Amino acid sequence: MALTIEEAAILDVIERYEFKYLVPERLVPAIRETACAVGRRDRYANEDGSYRIRSLYFDTRGFDLYWANAREQRDRFKLRVRTYPGKKSPVFLEVKRRVQDVIIKSRACVPAADWRELVEHRHPAALERLAPGPRKAAEKFIGALHRHDLRPVVIVDYQREAYESTLDNYARITFDRRVVCQRKEALDLEASDGRWRPVDHPVQTQTHEPVCVLELKFERRPPAWMVALVRRLDLVRRSFSKYCYSVNAQLTLPDTRAARLEGGPLP
Template sequence: MNKQLKYRHELKFFINQHQFYLIRQRLKSLMSQDSNVGATGEYHIRSLYFDDVSNKALHEKLGGIRDRVKYRIRIYNVQDNVIHFEKKIKFNDYIAKVKEPISRATYEAVIAGNFEILNEPDKPLFMELYQEMKHKLLRPKVIVDYVREPYVCPSGNVRITFDKELRTGLHATDIFNKDLQAVRAIDENLIILEVKYDEYIPEYIRAAIQLEGLNRQSASKYVMCRKFLKFNTWEDY
């Protein structure tokens, strides 16, 4: 474990619409909404995930490897004012994230295959990405698209999110395409509940979401979208 990174707990669950309404109703009086939400109490997330020539990230997840990383470019509400290149790190039951902001021009260059633009020795994440792209053929693989309803609590630094309408784009890599023909990647009745926290979850929040009664899942949106493409296109891995 890299001691310089901030690792957090992350729990994921599949819940149905009925469970969503019950849990959300309880949380509304206990937690605050994230300050980034719009009028609907939600925001839209679209990520472009990368993998190497051997699909290492995909196969490690499917193979149950506990320590692994994923790379992605993430935007919000299909806008280009905030664009991040991110590395998500999984270590045992902990997660950490390293990210760097990028410009729209840098995004366009990377998508066009000009990874030399990331050759910046003073930015370790860019250098790591540059080496992965140059030597392991790290390339865009799939778009992951969903709507998030987030709640936060300073005690324990708890963040609970409901991720809805998980979709992916067939053969698509342009995350700024407002006309992206995104298609459902999971059953429309399912919502992904994510619970993230530092050291502990306050007991009143644990009781409100009835944590022990939920069915914990290994719910990787990246893998779900890749699997959807495999079974609905000619993609092979």
């Protein structure tokens, strides 16, 4: 299932592994120290070393993508539109597929002014304005959207602190904090300040202290320094889907959670 370099370049594809952990904030300085020793801060970070990410997630009326993730199906995917608030950012149309532990992500970088028209109407002129790589990735996104009859469900917004290794071809450490969400059924990335609900709150994560979402990302096998870090701090992998946790955060009545998911839109 591995892609050749040429195939990846054509589709603008990232193929990697992602290991997730919920780590107490008290462990972050030690992890950050390792990240700085083997690499550097993400080049797109703000002065405080972080940047915001906002994603609009799509699903079916029956929330099939949610249930595939919640049940940890071996082959599943997510569809999202991503932007970076506070920056003059284009919009990225992303299909993120997981096959066992392998993550395969295709993304199309499109102008912020064009993405809605492109997604809703497959606008030929907007497609033609894209380079061949982004065009193929956009067609893949739009094809999945219409084939599965997907619609906007929820917006997820969070702060990311990221580091990239200078010792490896591809290895990254990211910390995600202040994860919030709100219901979204329209095809846009706007949000109302008063409607955010917390996703990484201890009540949601079932932890006794504040945590952040740590992700270790790498190609094929984890670098030796990453393995040593996990062993030294005794980190334990934990599934944490921001999309699934966000859907759960919108469902405040546990007794009717499944019925609401299977029967209709979020409250």
